[in-house]
Amino acid sequence: MKPLFEKILVANRSEIAVRVMSACRTLGIPCVAVYSDADRKSKHRYYADEAAYIGLSSPRESYLDIEKIINTAKETGCDAIHPGYGFLAENPILAQRCVDENITFIGPSSEAIKLLGNKVESRVKMANAGIPLIPGMKDSSADIDQYRKTADEAGYPVIIKAAAGGGGKGMRVVSSVDELEDALDSARREALNAFNDDTVYLEKYIVNPRHIEFQILADTHGNTVHVFERECSIQRRHQKIIEETPSVALDDDLRVRMGADAVKVAQTADYTNAGTVEFLLDESGKYYFLEMNTRIQVEHPVTEMVTGVDLVVEQIRIAAGQKLSEQFKNLTQRGHAIECRIYAEDGDNNFMPSTGTILHYSEPVGPGVRADSGIAAGMEITIDYDPIMSKLIVHAPNRELAIKKMIDSLNAYKILGVKTSKKFMIDVMSHPEFKAGHTYTSFIEKHMADRQLDLTAYRTIAVAAASVAAHTAHGAKAFNGVKSDGAMPSPWQTIGSWQIGDSIHE
Amino acid sequence: MSSYEFLFDGDTVTSSVEMTDETYRVKIDDEEMELRQVSDNLFSVFIKGKRILIAAARDRNGTTYVDIDSALIELKEPSDDVFGEAGGEEGEKDKVFAPMPGKIVKLLVEVGDKVSEKQQLVIVEAMKMENPVLCRANGTVKAINFAVGDQVDSDSPIIELDIPE
Numbered sequence: 001m002k003p004l005f006e007k008i009l010v011a012n013r014s015e016i017a018v019r020v021m022s023a024c025r026t027l028g029i030p031c032v033a034v035y036s037d038a039d040r041k042s043k044h045r046y047y048a049d050e051a052a053y054i055g056l057s058s059p060r061e062s063y064l065d066i067e068k069i070i071n072t073a074k075e076t077g078c079d080a081i082h083p084g085y086g087f088l089a090e091n092p093i094l095a096q097r098c099v100d101e102n103i104t105f106i107g108p109s110s111e112a113i114k115l116l117g118n119k120v121e122s123r124v125k126m127a128n129a130g131i132p133l134i135p136g137m138k139d140s141s142a143d144i145d146q147y148r149k150t151a152d153e154a155g156y157p158v159i160i161k162a163a164a165g166g167g168g169k170g171m172r173v174v175s176s177v178d179e180l181e182d183a184l185d186s187a188r189r190e191a192l193n194a195f196n197d198d199t200v201y202l203e204k205y206i207v208n209p210r211h212i213e214f215q216i217l218a219d220t221h222g223n224t225v226h227v228f229e230r231e232c233s234i235q236r237r238h239q240k241i242i243e244e245t246p247s248v249a250l251d252d253d254l255r256v257r258m259g260a261d262a263v264k265v266a267q268t269a270d271y272t273n274a275g276t277v278e279f280l281l282d283e284s285g286k287y288y289f290l291e292m293n294t295r296i297q298v299e300h301p302v303t304e305m306v307t308g309v310d311l312v313v314e315q316i317r318i319a320a321g322q323k324l325s326e327q328f329k330n331l332t333q334r335g336h337a338i339e340c341r342i343y344a345e346d347g348d349n350n351f352m353p354s355t356g357t358i359l360h361y362s363e364p365v366g367p368g369v370r371a372d373s374g375i376a377a378g379m380e381i382t383i384d385y386d387p388i389m390s391k392l393i394v395h396a397p398n399r400e401l402a403i404k405k406m407i408d409s410l411n412a413y414k415i416l417g418v419k420t421s422k423k424f425m426i427d428v429m430s431h432p433e434f435k436a437g438h439t440y441t442s443f444i445e446k447h448m449a450d451r452q453l454d455l456t457a458y459r460t461i462a463v464a465a466a467s468v469a470a471h472t473a474h475g476a477k478a479f480n481g482v483k484s485d486g487a488m489p490s491p492w493q494t495i496g497s498w499q500i501g502d503s504i505h506e
Numbered sequence: 507m508s509s510y511e512f513l514f515d516g517d518t519v520t521s522s523v524e525m526t527d528e529t530y531r532v533k534i535d536d537e538e539m540e541l542r543q544v545s546d547n548l549f550s551v552f553i554k555g556k557r558i559l560i561a562a563a564r565d566r567n568g569t570t571y572v573d574i575d576s577a578l579i580e581l582k583e584p585s586d587d588v589f590g591e592a593g594g595e596e597g598e599k600d601k602v603f604a605p606m607p608g609k610i611v612k613l614l615v616e617v618g619d620k621v622s623e624k625q626q627l628v629i630v631e632a633m634k635m636e637n638p639v640l641c642r643a644n645g646t647v648k649a650i651n652f653a654v655g656d657q658v659d660s661d662s663p664i665i666e667l668d669i670p671e
Binding site: 237344345350351352353354355357359360362383384385386387410411412414415416417419420422423426453455456458459460461462463464465466467468469470471472473 | 535560562573577579607
């Protein structure tokens, strides 16, 4: 069979570039990597069939330079570009430039990206299509009665937010009409002090919200399906760190309704290719449309684990004009999958970014364990890019076993040289509230704020390990010429996540 | 047998290492344990009835990085040079450094301001994220050496403080 494309240029770096390239391999399509100065030693450069240098480390000089990407695609004979996520993935200009140059953009149309990128315009369009939005005011008002009316319609509790807002300044949660006027006054004062702008607006306050999103696939023949939900409520600084599917908060009825609305959102936007419809879900099972992301998401692998669908392969097929296959007619969710994002950041110190050289890198392996990684030993983690290094994904028959498998796999996942949040994420997943499925977007601030890490318990074992590391490094000296680097063939590395077996049979 | 010294939590800890039957027998104080190397930088050890996998590797500057049950520990040898440490060590609380090279996006204090421990002083953007730099002592802002938009490394103090004795 003739491959779908001659050659695909992957306009991204690190783990997602590698992930897209592996999908190209699956389809028998050669792929081209692009790399900047900072990525000369990076994994994605050497993973591709070909690699092209595109400029300086600063993203503007390389990964964000549309003309450089287009020219590189032409020079290397690529007839398609996959943008990954981030960088140019949601840039309508690249999508349009691809059309101009007769290159296939593996993603939605420029028009759909433009519409959904405009959050105000797309919300109006979705509201008109009957998609639920968080009730509230579209504008601020000088008239207290306007706030009262909106609050009555939305139902208490409501929240007042500063238009120029951020960081909780000028924000007030109001639980009844008696508190409204005072709260408005003080929110305005606070907003004025903080932002020199006392404009405030009011919307419904969502109690214990969860972040639920639906994976969408839409072909160019008018078929749109959802590939179930992902729950991504565990966030730090509004950035997801742990994602899972299925969500414990959805029953079959709610899943059907949210899924149908997600499909309707995509259809309303004339959407094609892979996308994600994000909702906020409240305690009572009411949900509200937030936005639609017009790219493959970081957390797409959890969907792949429970459905068996290769979403990136589907993206490429759709872009090549193929119809969605029969498998989407009766797709089911099998078991439970969790993803942990491995960032170069210090989970024990306010998630401070961490840079350095990767001294050691080894992945856990085993049934249902997947590492999507952009790093390797010897690679430098620099300040130039987003600190995501890899993602660890596990799949197990149920949530409880998936949590255990993830904890074991994180412990067997060894990355030395930079800080990570592995321990932090283990503490999250070991928390009784996480195990109980009480995963709300406030989880980390609520349950992890007082987290203390006591390393003193590791004193002896840490020094022992360091001593042996020093000993093996100095082996020749310590043993009068007897080599002691212990590089014997070992089952441990090949069966990395061996602890999993124990857990499953517990 | 060889002996080694590492700093842990400010203390110097001494160990002795002996290789027997392809395992490393390590003695620290009164404790003894056996580590078995399973591949480069990876060791298995049996503690409290559980076998765990440990990773340990030294970098070029002599710092050893250890991962035990996902706790990441960095150990230095007592003779290690600690100057030039990002953020400065104890005794340099009057100087505020960026935790890593980056761009100053916000200065939250002015010269003359009274500041207190843990207060946010400046926001440095690196790796697409804004990182607050916290004050490590109570005092007064004496000097601000950079402006918003400036690139900073982690060796030059952004802010200098007067700290009362």
